[in-house]
Amino acid sequence: MKNTIAHRVADFLKNYPPFNEIGIKDLEALSQEIKIVYKVKDAVIFDEDEKAHAYFYVVHKGAVALTKKNDTDLVDLCDEGDIFGLRPLMANEDYKIGAKAYEESILYAIPIVEFRPFTNNHEGVANFLMESFASNTRNPYSIVRKGKLFQEGPEVTAAKPTSDLLDLQTVNYSKKLVSCSPNTTVKTIASRMTKKRVGAMLVLENKLPIGIITDKDLRNKIATGAFPISARAKDIMSAPVITYPTKMTMAQAQMAMMKSGISHLCLTVDGTPNTEAVGIVSKHDIMLELGNNxxxxxxxxxxxxxxxxxxxxxxxxxxxxxxxxxxxxxxxxxxxxxxxxxxxxxxxxxxxxxxxxxxxxxxxxxxxxxxxxxxxxxxxxxxxxxxxxxxxxxxxxxxxxxxxxxxxxxxxxxxxxxxxxxxxxxxxxxxxxxxxxxxxxxxxxxxxxxxxxxxxxxxxxxxxxxxxxxxxxxxxxxxxTAHILSTTQKYPIFFVHLASGALQNPSPSGFFRSFLVEENGAHKDFFDLKRRALMPLVEGARVLVLSSQVKSINNTAERFEKLAELEPNNRELFLACSYATKALLKFRTKQGLLHNDSGRFIALDTLTKEEKIKLKRTFKTIKELQELIKIRFKVANLVG
Amino acid sequence: MIGFFKKRKKNFPDFWNRYEAQFEEKLPSDISKVRFVVLDTETTGFDYETDRILSIGALSLCDNSIAVNQSFEVFLDQYFYHPKNIEIHGIMQEEPKERITEIEALMRFLKYIGNSVLVAHHAGFDIKMINQALRRHGMPRLRNKVLDTSILYKRSLIKSPLLVPQEQYTLDQLAEKFDISTKDRHTALGDAYITAIAFMKIVERLRQSKNLTLKKLWR
Incomplete structure (x- = not known):
């Protein structure tokens, strides 16, 4: 009998390689045997050197990080539809890289025993897996799968940690070509390029590339009046097209562009203009691959x-x-x-x-x-x-x-x-x-x-x-905003309440200037950086700025800078506050990146002595700021 | 005199006795060792007396994973039939699906669930429907512990004066919150699947805020 869940699983898998090579009937039968696994964030799926599981995995929802010991960087990040943990399928040995949930994830565990027949009967499946396994990147098809990229803007792949070797990676190209025939009018071409948001269009005749039209051609040949707007593609195209094979590295692609002074490369089946055009690589695609700019x-x-x-x-x-x-x-x-x-x-x-x-x-x-x-x-x-x-x-x-x-x-x-x-x-x-x-x-x-x-x-x-x-x-x-400012002016008591709210945050340090940590809950013994250190600054800045009728400055550090400008006699304190805010924010961000969380709770024993001293220095500023607020808004009267 | 207080032993069928015997074993206290059976029923309506179960879908959840081939799905042959329900559930009597009698379905269901912890969305309804069916065949109520995802979800919400929880949360709302596709909505097993994913995510949220043990789940 048909199983609703197996059907659901198959329906997902059929969109992703190598499963797309398998017939839907077989896929449903296979789906019947899989396990659906829920992993909370940071849960380990398998460790490096762990004994191989009887399954390999597909990410259904969420993301999975592949990591190597002694290396803080990720080897790879697997997204929806990506496969990982292939080692047991290929070789009878322990895992060489670890995998853990980067976000809350749902995985499909595919039993290797059930899957093996497909690797024997489907060449495509076997090839995909071999390539996938060998290259360590999860999806060699991604280049092709990202076919839509040309139309929808280049896809950004997670930057590889091996950035120094990036030049040797195969270039990603857009497979869905935007093309026209030699007789297409310039007007049609221009409007299609605008619609598809691309900078170049191939001119094809019998699927073979005979020319290319770029933004530059339109500017140099039409806008200058050299050709009328009624001109056809064949009149203004640059020809012949410079073609390359699909298997080219980033470095080669860059070299090719520099050599010919062009911004788009046409890729064909065998690299000559005599075979079908399969893709286009733009300078922009390469820039994107190369960097985080x-x-x-x-x-x-x-x-x-x-x-x-x-x-x-x-x-x-x-x-x-x-x-x-x-x-x-x-x-x-x-x-x-x-x-x-x-x-x-x-x-x-x-x-x-x-x-x-x-x-x-x-x-x-x-x-x-x-x-x-x-x-x-x-x-x-x-x-x-x-x-x-x-x-x-x-x-x-x-x-x-x-x-x-x-x-x-x-x-x-x-x-x-x-x-x-x-x-x-x-x-x-x-x-x-x-x-x-x-x-x-x-x-x-x-x-x-x-x-x-x-x-x-x-x-x-x-x-x-x-x-x-x-x-x-x-x-x-x-x-x-104007309404809020004028209303607060009419009800100054509001500021007193806002100020008292700003003083409600628990103190960051105790009598002997030791850190105060959380006493219970999930974050017991952690230092709550947000509530104990950042919030007093944020809330202090807010009440001071609002009461000074300063409009449209939202950033806490900037607010303090503005306050320093407005009140020269408190200048030093406010500048110290601004500095403290930035230091704490940076600290929080670093902690967050380190642990892939919000950085709010800090395990004190992971900090260096220097970091602790830096943190403590900001606490002094916080105390002074709170004193100032207490006096200025006469909060003591209110809280008694 | 003592004999008077002794439970009167009725003559229940073997399959019931086998089911009941499993409850002598205590449940493990570690949540990751507990077997949960997440279920959903499709019925002819909402009246416990006159309406009947049309299908039961269930899946077994252990240590946050679901084995697809260990799921449970039966369609019942009910001569009692409300045409209006076909629209919602798409369960047609003519559809070439294997249909079994109510008693057969109950037998298979009891064997499947054993002493697991049952989970359902608005569990009260499904459990009562099943208990009614059991009663019609002269059997007592289910012995399993039951968890209701609609109640658990409410408990997982943060306590804040700014958030007024709704009285009820539908399965659709949960699916939206947890980003679960609702394409198999209104098939028993499809709904059970949505409930299962939501259940795991809710338990995780509860676990984050408290040191959760199984006992605390039905507090």
Whole structure:
């Protein structure tokens, strides 16, 4: 009898090599025998030198990191549809690399006994596995599978740690060619190139490449008036085409481009123009492969048409961040660049989501990032906190308008989740009707918070008031900001509550300047860097800046710098605060990258003496800042 | 006098006695050693008296893994039949699926579950449906421990004054939260699969916040 789950498994596997070579009937029979394994983040699937399992694995959901001992870098990162743990299938020996869940993952474990017949009967399967195993990269087909890449913008593969040998890697090329015939008009060509977002188009005759048209040809030959707009492809194409075989390394491709002074290479079956064209390599593709360059990543983000693509790019952003931190580049600069890139990712997610909806937004709207993201302090993947604000509409229209934006927000939050932002556990997301409001509703709500500053209201304000527009109409946001500032001026008692909230955080150090660690819970004996050190600074900066009516500076370090400017007599303290914020943020980011988490909880025994001293130095600044807030807002009166 | 308090031994069929005998063994306290059976039933409706089970899907979960070939799926031959349900479940009587009698299904089900811990979404309903079927055939209720993913999920949410939990969470909502594809929704085994994945993720979230042992799961 047909098994629903086996069917479901087969339905997934059939999209990925080598399973795509197997008939669906056989695949369902095979799926019947597999095991579905759930792995929590960081759970070990197998260790280096562990005895071989009776299975090999396919990633269904999540990601798996392949690692080697004595090497902190990843050997490889396996994504959805990638296979790993092939050694037992190939050789009767122990694992040579370890595998552990990089994210929460669901794996399909394929029993080797059941699978072996397929390797014998299907040449494609055997070849794929051999190649896969030999090259240590999980998917030699990826080049081909990434066929869509030409149309959808180049795919970013996770940068290989062996970057010095990258030049020797085979080049990734786009297989889905954008091409035209010799008689296509220039106008059609130009509009297709625009639509497909490519910089070059091959001219094919009987599948053979006879010429190529690039942006440059259009500029030099049409825009100059040398040829009329009614010209045909054959009139303006560059010919003959310079062709190369598909098996070429990055270094070769670069050399070829330099040698001929061209930006696109045409790849054919045997490398001559007399065989079918199979792909195109652009300079841009190579740049992307070679490096982590913010400009290139930015371009890749803007070209991404699927959430999945953005997720891959975000892996690269993380690598970039790691590199910057290793090179000790100033944090201000790092966070600017990373924030820009993260922002671009969010924007692109919103753009993609908007296209998925039936119609354009009925009125103007803005997407707000709240919390750390709003303050541009989010360097690592953390939770998403966001809100949506839309233009006021008539009473009668409100429901329908809100429904539209909720639908949009659902798509966006799902997309953000897909690219690596966890859902906010407290549902502070625009997909929650409470956080998707019209301008006047927002005004009403913020007024309520400011005029009734209970514990919850202060907490909500402290999260919301760091909002930053990530997408949409600036005027809406500006109007809300002006409203909040003028309301807080009328109710100065609000600041007292906000200030007292800022002093509620537990102290970082004890009487003898020893670190205070968590006493219970999952993080017992860890130091809570966020709550004990960063939050007092963040919250202090917020209340001081709000009460000084400073608009549109969200970043904590920048806020302190601004305060230093406004209050020369406290200049030294504020600059120290700014410095402390940056130091702590950098520290947290490094810790987070090291452990692939948010970096919030720190095991003190892993720190060097120097690091501990650095940390402690910031605590002194925090204490001074808290004293200043206590006196300025007369908080003592309130908390008694 | 003592004999009066002794449980009156009824004459239950062998398969019931074999099932019941397994409960003499204690459950392991380590969660990773416990066998969970995640199940879902499709029924003709929601009335415990008049409605009947059309199919039972279940899978066995041990140490966070599911072996596909050890799943359980039966379709019942119920002369009792509500046409309106066909629309939801797509279980047609004419469909060439192997159909078995209710008693046969119960026999296979009891053998399958043994003394495992049962898990279902809104478990109360499925368990009561099965218990009603057992009663019709003169047998007592299921002896297994039962966990309800809708209740566990609520417990896994953070306690925050800013988050007001819903009264009920549907399986669709869970699937959305945990990014589980819902393409086999409304087949018993398909729903059981969604429930199983959600269950593992919920337990993990609970485990992160507390040192979870099996006992704490049904606290």
């Amino acid at each position: 913010p400009a290139v990543l930015m371009k890749a983000i803007k070209r991404a048409e699927k959430f999945k693509k953005i997720k891959k790019i975000r892996h690269n952003i993380m690598n970039l961040l790691k590199g910057y931190l290793e090179q000790n580049i100033p944090l201000t600069l790092i966070s600017k660049i990373i924030t820009e890139l993260n922002d671009a990712c969010i924007k692109q997610v919103i753009k993609i989501s908007l296209e998925k909806l039936d119609g354009p937004p009925p009125v103007k709207f803005a997407w707000l990032a709240m919390g750390s993201q709003g303050r541009s302090e989010q360097l690592l993947h953390t939770d998403q906190d966001n809100a949506l604000i839309f233009e006021n509409v008539d009473e009668g229209q409100l429901q329908a308008t809100k429904a539209y934006f909720l639908d949009l927000a659902k798509k966006v939050t799902k997309g953000l989740n897909e690219i690596g932002y966890e859902y906010c556990p407290a549902e502070m997301m625009a997909s929650n009707p409470e956080w998707c409001l019209s301008l006047s509703e927002w005004k009403e709500r913020t007024t309520h918070w400011i005029t009734n500053p209970g514990k919850d209201q202060v907490l909500l304000s402290s999260i919301f008031f760091d909002y930053n527009r990530s997408y949409g109409d600036a005027e809406l946001v500006g109007e809300l």
